[in-house]
Amino acid sequence: MVSTLPEIGFCGLGAMGGGMARHLVKSGFCVKGYDLYSPLIDRLVAAGGKAAASPADAATNVDFLILMVVNNVQADAVLFDPKRGAVPALRDNGVIILCSTTPPKYLFELRAHLDVVRPDVRLLDCPVSGGSIRAANGELSIFSAGADEDFKCSQAVLEALAGPLYRIPGGISMGSVAKMCHQHQAATNIIMASEAMGLAAVAGLNTMAVYEQICKSNGRSWMFENRGPHMLANDWLTVHSAVSIILKDNTIVTNHAKEVGFPLVLENTAEQLYITGTHAGFTKEDDAGLVRLYLPSDKKDLVGQLTKSVTTGAGDADIAVETIIDLFAGVHLASARECMSFAKHVGMDLIVLEDIINKGAGASAMFEIAVPQMISSGTLSLKSVKEAVEVRDKLELAIRKAEKLHQPVPMAAAALQQIYYDMAA
Amino acid sequence: MVSTLPEIGFCGLGAMGGGMARHLVKSGFCVKGYDLYSPLIDRLVAAGGKAAASPADAATNVDFLILMVVNNVQADAVLFDPKRGAVPALRDNGVIILCSTTPPKYLFELRAHLDVVRPDVRLLDCPVSGGSIRAANGELSIFSAGADEDFKCSQAVLEALAGPLYRIPGGISMGSVAKMCHQHQAATNIIMASEAMGLAAVAGLNTMAVYEQICKSNGRSWMFENRGPHMLANDWLTVHSAVSIILKDNTIVTNHAKEVGFPLVLENTAEQLYITGTHAGFTKEDDAGLVRLYLPSDKKDLVGQLTKSVTTGAGDADIAVETIIDLFAGVHLASARECMSFAKHVGMDLIVLEDIINKGAGASAMFEIAVPQMISSGTLSLKSVKEAVEVRDKLELAIRKAEKLHQPVPMAAAALQQIYYDMAA
Incomplete structure (x- = not known):
């Protein structure tokens, strides 16, 4: 035939x-x-x-x-x-x-x-x-x-x-602009999956149970749902998507933003973390393996975190699954705002982009909740998002708990600062 | 003749x-x-x-x-x-x-x-x-x-x-490498001057008295001593050094680091803040005017902050001149570490660079205190710096006080995360 x-x-x-x-x-x-x-x-x-x-x-x-x-x-x-x-x-x-x-x-x-x-x-x-x-x-x-x-x-x-x-x-070029805006969300959400699971593991939570609860919460993202199982399998060498790929795509976003003079604090923080992963030798491995950046040097996997509770962490930091949810939600909220402001600056149709992201690998619960409110306000400010103050306050508290363990949460720290800027403007 | x-x-x-x-x-x-x-x-x-x-x-x-x-x-x-x-x-x-x-x-x-x-x-x-x-x-x-x-x-x-x-x-090329490493310190310290003075002003401190006390403390830097008076004069239009210049020099550092695959979280955070200033329309004005990024929209200068105390800030945040010193010291410490690690990576002689920075516009008290300890340890780690734990803990507290005012301190937040990474490694 x-x-x-x-x-x-x-x-x-x-x-x-x-x-x-x-x-x-x-x-x-x-x-x-x-x-x-x-x-x-x-x-x-x-x-x-x-x-x-x-x-x-x-x-x-x-x-x-x-x-x-x-x-x-x-x-x-x-x-x-x-x-x-x-x-x-x-x-x-x-x-x-x-x-x-x-x-x-x-x-x-x-x-x-x-x-x-x-x-x-x-x-x-x-x-x-x-x-x-x-x-x-x-x-x-x-x-x-x-x-x-x-x-x-x-x-x-x-x-x-x-x-x-x-x-x-x-x-x-506008097809590539759409992809670039989508990639902003993908890039912040991929590294955030590692940052949050790293905290869960260091706090001694049952990481498998944490994963399952996050996927049902306002902290969920497509990237976390997708990368979480690779992380929990401690399998960095089976490469679904290499660190080099997200770094390459991320660099397209940050370079374009610099060319048009637009600040993207979260996206650049994410990029530095991908470069940290590259510097650590993870370039060709799966990006889920970046969780190792957040684990102590004597414990470079998540195994052994499967039997503990999700409600009581180690030490006096009082970290529970809610802490991890709050960390995700805060970063996803700040990242959604950064993405949509950038998209507006580069002439992307915001309604089309919202649909692309909600149906794509950049999706997150907070994006889905916040972006309709941001768009309908006309300002894209977080002040138009009724959940923003609560998310901000919970993010503050989650960061403080990570601090007690001296555990780095650079995306969360950057996100909180950007929320302050946006809500004061 | x-x-x-x-x-x-x-x-x-x-x-x-x-x-x-x-x-x-x-x-x-x-x-x-x-x-x-x-x-x-x-x-x-x-x-x-x-x-x-x-x-x-x-x-x-x-x-x-x-x-x-x-x-x-x-x-x-x-x-x-x-x-x-x-x-x-x-x-x-x-x-x-x-x-x-x-x-x-x-x-x-x-x-x-x-x-x-x-x-x-x-x-x-x-x-x-x-x-x-x-x-x-x-x-x-x-x-x-x-x-x-x-x-x-x-x-x-x-x-x-x-x-x-x-x-x-x-x-x-190595002359330019030396300048680039020096510029790392210049770039982080310039924006830090604005971040810290912004917090002092928002907290209601006497900014003139704060300036004088900082210059005698472990929070001091050449850049703050130099830029402080322009800030206190609210004179952004007399251009000693334009935002465009430090952004250009900063971009040389960040681009080079990306080319060699080395992470510079603080330098990139600084760069995003310079781009934020550009986006706000300050490109051709003096870089001391970046303090306006940290002031409420109804109060875009430091005038009127000259009569209050340096020991009791507004609200319940309990911000005093010591808070501002701690913020500076923490960022300068993390930045000194980032600078020296980068310098080593690009083959710069560390002893020569130390001398250049101590005698140049990138100088700071914490650089002067920490770098000899870092170099003599051979590791460049902050774990070799005997003041590091105290500086870190004071930085945590200073950030928490800024949080109570919802005042952005993005350099300080990024610095604290990098200190955690370094001291855990």
């Missing part, structure tokens, strides 16, 4: 791209894949795809060229390498679908480069979110920006890959 | 460069100066210098070309502009003395560029520190790196400009 669906070239067959390409094959598309690491090509072929010998080969005789490489440097190499690059091989009016996470301004640089060498080639800005499992199941969040006619002709391909398929107005 | 001293071309006659060039004239050198803003050239001429019509003109028939432009982008323009650039005009084996603060790696880029177009031209890496008054008096700290023979032939010129003239080993 010959497929009647469009033919697709696919460059970048890693944890995300490999699953996406195989899912396209499963969905009936003819997919020709390329990766620098040839076993990844073999895996696509075993799933029914075709092997491409180079990016140029992947781009030959296809309707769409999808890029899921690590960053914009790799994208440039795939597209413009003088000998093996994809762009010269593309059909007239061929469509490039860039799914990699890149700085928003890269889309303009890429378009300008194409305009010189191949002005006929079309470009869609389509970063994704959701992780490798949703990638393999065709259930990614996709943030699609670009010309309407380019989107329409690509819609069948994007729908095959997407759970929620967002159409972001404003032209290319 | 004809001068027998070498002739000097000078590009960049602003707050720093103008004073340096005029001081060279006063010292007997023949100086030909250029600036984009011609009144600055007129001022040099009025002081006995000569006017150059372009960077190329400034470089013609001189023995040394000194650059004191704002950054590496301006340095490239001055040196390599195709029509007016200085490099083609330089004599055989001419010497460029780069006094601007640039990223350390720029020195390598500049040398590589020179090697292509003028390999005979010699380059000294000579960033300075000390501010415009010391510049005009020939009393700058100069961090000189480069080949010994280039240094020797330039020594008379450098000595005319310098108070302490440091010879930094390791070749070009």
Whole structure:
């Protein structure tokens, strides 16, 4: 049986791209894949795809060229390498679908480069979110920006890959802006999972029971629910998402904010903690392993914390599961405010972003509670959030309890200061 | 009388460069100066210098070309502009003395560029520190790196400009590394001056009396002594050093640290506060005006705080001058540790750096007390500093008092967390 669906070239067959390409094959598309690491090509072929010998080969005789490489440097190499690059091989009016996470301004640089060498080639800005499992199941969040006619002709391909398929107005770069704003929440929430579980462990709480209770509380986040089990398994070497990946995505956010002169205290604090993890040698390990930054040097795992109570911690700090919930809630509240203020500054539609985050990996209970109140007030201030004073006061108390153990909670400490700034303004 | 001293071309006659060039004239050198803003050239001429019509003109028939432009982008323009650039005009084996603060790696880029177009031209890496008054008096700290023979032939010129003239080993870029490490202390201490005085004012203390007592205490720093009077005068528009300058220098530190994968939590927190100041519209004003970030919106100056006590603050927070001292001491201690650990990581000689900072604008009482203990322990850990536990405990208490007023102290909060990390490691 010959497929009647469009033919697709696919460059970048890693944890995300490999699953996406195989899912396209499963969905009936003819997919020709390329990766620098040839076993990844073999895996696509075993799933029914075709092997491409180079990016140029992947781009030959296809309707769409999808890029899921690590960053914009790799994208440039795939597209413009003088000998093996994809762009010269593309059909007239061929469509490039860039799914990699890149700085928003890269889309303009890429378009300008194409305009010189191949002005006929079309470009869609389509970063994704959701992780490798949703990638393999065709259930990614996709943030699609670009010309309407380019989107329409690509819609069948994007729908095959997407759970929620967002159409972001404003032209290319705004898809990457949406991803960047979402990534702000992902980055603060990932490290916060380590900070809070580190405190729970050091306080001697039953970390498994804490995990379960947090997931039902106002301290919950998508990232904590997702990373918690890896932490509790003390399994840092099975890499679901490496420290290097969240650091790379985080750096896109902090660099963009610096370029537009916007302060992001929490996001930069998170970035420094990822760099602390890198400096400690964790770069290629799973980001759940960052919990080790918060554990004493003689105890670099969470094992052995499974039998104790969740209501009475060690020492006189009186730490209980409620303390951990309060720490999460305070940071998620401050982070939600920082994210939405930044999003407004960079011209992102706040209602669309709220929906993206609530349905995506950046979700948290406090974001869901606070953001509607912030948006409807028109100011985005925490003063418009009726729970804010209580969350702030509980965060103060939780930090004080961590202090009694001399246990670092840098995200919580930074969040409290930002809440003071915001509520005084 | 004809001068027998070498002739000097000078590009960049602003707050720093103008004073340096005029001081060279006063010292007997023949100086030909250029600036984009011609009144600055007129001022040099009025002081006995000569006017150059372009960077190329400034470089013609001189023995040394000194650059004191704002950054590496301006340095490239001055040196390599195709029509007016200085490099083609330089004599055989001419010497460029780069006094601007640039990223350390720029020195390598500049040398590589020179090697292509003028390999005979010699380059000294000579960033300075000390501010415009010391510049005009020939009393700058100069961090000189480069080949010994280039240094020797330039020594008379450098000595005319310098108070302490440091010879930094390791070749070009290491002068800029020394300046970068010094700037770490400058950047954390400048914003800390605002944070602490903001708390004093909000607590209702007599800010003038607080200033005087801090300057005699273990909370003192060169930057606070220098910036305090501007703050107390509520005079942000007389610009001694603009927010844009410290933000630029700070960014050199944070970018370099990211490139080498080293965490600098305090320096990045400081940078976010400078960006907060930029976002508030203070970019071109004096950095002492950042104290306004810490004042309530109905009270954007320190006037009216001169008649109250230094021992009893407002409300029930029990804030006194000792609280402010403790806040300073805690941040300076954590910052000293961060600075020295970074310096070690980038290969800076720690003994030389200690001397530079103690004699420079990055000086503080806690740096002076703690760093000898850190160095002699070999670990640089705060556990080697006998005052550390007391400073930490007092910092905790000071932060708690600020909390009662809901007054943000983000540097102090970040510092305390870093002290916990360091002392647990």
